[in-house]
Amino acid sequence: MRFRSTKHLYWYIAGAFLIAALHFFGVLTSFERSVRVIADKPITFFFGRMQRASFLLHEWRDTQHAADVLPETIRDRDLLKTRIALVEAENAALRRELQYPERKQWLTIGAEVISKTTDIARQVLIINRGGDDGIKEHQIVFTEQGVLVGEIISAERSRATVRLINDRESRVGVLLAKNSHASGIVEGGYGLGLRLNLIPPQEVVEQGDTVVTNDTSEFMPRGLIIGRAVAVGREIYEPFQHALIESAIAFDEIHHVSIILNK
Amino acid sequence: MNFLRALFIFFGGIATGIFYVGFIASLSFPYSEFPLIPVLISLAFVLRVRPTFFWFLLTIVSVIDLYRVAGFGVGIISLGILVFLIDRILRDLFSHRSFMGCVVISVLVGIVWNVCNEVLSAASSLINGHAMQIFSVGFFWAMCVQTILTAVIVGVLYAFVPRWWRERSPTLISGRGI
Numbered sequence: 001m002r003f004r005s006t007k008h009l010y011w012y013i014a015g016a017f018l019i020a021a022l023h024f025f026g027v028l029t030s031f032e033r034s035v036r037v038i039a040d041k042p043i044t045f046f047f048g049r050m051q052r053a054s055f056l057l058h059e060w061r062d063t064q065h066a067a068d069v070l071p072e073t074i075r076d077r078d079l080l081k082t083r084i085a086l087v088e089a090e091n092a093a094l095r096r097e098l099q100y101p102e103r104k105q106w107l108t109i110g111a112e113v114i115s116k117t118t119d120i121a122r123q124v125l126i127i128n129r130g131g132d133d134g135i136k137e138h139q140i141v142f143t144e145q146g147v148l149v150g151e152i153i154s155a156e157r158s159r160a161t162v163r164l165i166n167d168r169e170s171r172v173g174v175l176l177a178k179n180s181h182a183s184g185i186v187e188g189g190y191g192l193g194l195r196l197n198l199i200p201p202q203e204v205v206e207q208g209d210t211v212v213t214n215d216t217s218e219f220m221p222r223g224l225i226i227g228r229a230v231a232v233g234r235e236i237y238e239p240f241q242h243a244l245i246e247s248a249i250a251f252d253e254i255h256h257v258s259i260i261l262n263k
Numbered sequence: 264m265n266f267l268r269a270l271f272i273f274f275g276g277i278a279t280g281i282f283y284v285g286f287i288a289s290l291s292f293p294y295s296e297f298p299l300i301p302v303l304i305s306l307a308f309v310l311r312v313r314p315t316f317f318w319f320l321l322t323i324v325s326v327i328d329l330y331r332v333a334g335f336g337v338g339i340i341s342l343g344i345l346v347f348l349i350d351r352i353l354r355d356l357f358s359h360r361s362f363m364g365c366v367v368i369s370v371l372v373g374i375v376w377n378v379c380n381e382v383l384s385a386a387s388s389l390i391n392g393h394a395m396q397i398f399s400v401g402f403f404w405a406m407c408v409q410t411i412l413t414a415v416i417v418g419v420l421y422a423f424v425p426r427w428w429r430e431r432s433p434t435l436i437s438g439r440g441i
Contacts, residue, residue, distance in 0.1 A: 001307045001308060001311065001312055001313070001314050001316060001317055001346065001350070002311040002312065002313065002314065003314050003350060004314075008314065009346070009347065009350055012314060012317050012346065013343045013346060013347050015321075016321055016339050016340070016342060016343035016346075017339075017340065017343055019321070019325065019339055020335070020336035020339045020340055023335045023336060024335075024336065032329060032335070035277065035325075035326065035329060036329055038277065039277060039280070039281050039284075039326060039329070039330075042281050042285060043281050043284050043285035043330070044285075045285070046281070046282070046284075046285025046286045046289065047284075047285050047289045050285070050286060050289035050290065051289060054289075054290075054291060
């Protein structure tokens with residue numbers, strides 16, 4: 001900008017500061033409201049259209065990507081299904097050979113989450129199933145994807161309270177999915193995360209290892225997913241290792257759960 | 264004529280502000296960081312346009328300020344500080360005609376604009392009782408993207424419109440004619 005003189009420049013700067021000051025003292029409120037009345041509709045229009053365009057673009061890209069990888073995914077799925085069928089057949093044959101008792105199927109019931117806590121000291125959900133539906137204390141709650149959610153801590157007639165695994169009082173014995181070795185206890189920490197403690201010193205836990213439940217307790221089944229190790233550490237003065245676990249689900253976004261009535 | 268010019272500045276500024284808030288700011292990163300205001304300010308300095316352009320810029324930043332979470336005044340005060348600082352620096356140091364002079368002016372404008380915005384946004388948040396992290400990594404990248412884009416855009420304009428540029432730009436290296 002070509003200001004004629006320093007004095008001229010000062011006048012412009014003073015004008016700018018004057019406008020900010022007039023706003024600060026509320027003199028411009030009605031004027032600003034008028035400008036917003038003019039500006040709100042076109043901005044909302046632009047913003048909505050842009051968001052819609054962005055959504056459609058992402059959807060199109062996802063569809064393209066899905067179309068590209070679909071044949072490969074179908075082939076992998078068929079391969080896995082074949083392997084699972086073979087392993088199941090072999091497993092059934094071996095069980096018959098060993099006269100091993102048949103494994104019972106879990107008896108489960110679905111429930112809807114009707115309330116969540118906002119208290120950082122307690123991480124609980126309330127579900128719309130209770131004693132009338134066979135819900136009892138210590139029963140295990142999981143999501144449809146086989147991810148552990150928590151444990152029933154109290155049950156009324158038509159509703160029950162679930163303590164999430166990221167609650168500070170939650171303790172769950174776990175295994176490493178890669179080798180089925182018992183690898184410690186997962187504890188919650190005020191809803192901020194999960195920590196795997198008491199990992200035996202000889203156990204090799206690496207970043208990305210999946211952690212699943214151990215069936216050492218009466219109600220807990222084996223193999224419910226808890227999460228993945230994201231950081232592993234051991235202090236020289238500690239006899240055990242510890243790891244931070246990234247949960248497999250977002251606890252804020254749980255709407256439907258299943259409860260294991262009978263393991 | 265002056266009244267028509269004032270109307271044009273006012274409604275043009277509002278329309279540009281609406282365009283910025285509704286269109287550019289709603290794009291995904293890094294497109295949302297398109298430095299419209301730093302580019303306009305840099306061009307205003309490089310081309311030595313009329314001071315009336317200052318009020319056009321002021322109207323744009325006022326409209327943007329109305330939609331800022333941090334509060335009104337951040338853009339206006341940033342503009343004031345920037346115009347004062349850059350005008351002081353430009354008078355004595357840089358040529359408006361050389362490519363490097365244009366790039367340096369754009370980089371200066373980009374950095375000063377972003378730093379002023381960040382500091383004033385943090386101060387405004389503090390006054391309004393909110394905590395705000397000052398100089399976060401996200402801000403640093405946004406500042407880099409904006410500064411580089413500003414310099415590139417002004418540099419490209421310099422390369423593609425040389426005749427018009429030379430007619431508008433001053434012929435002497437310093438404002439005092441040395």
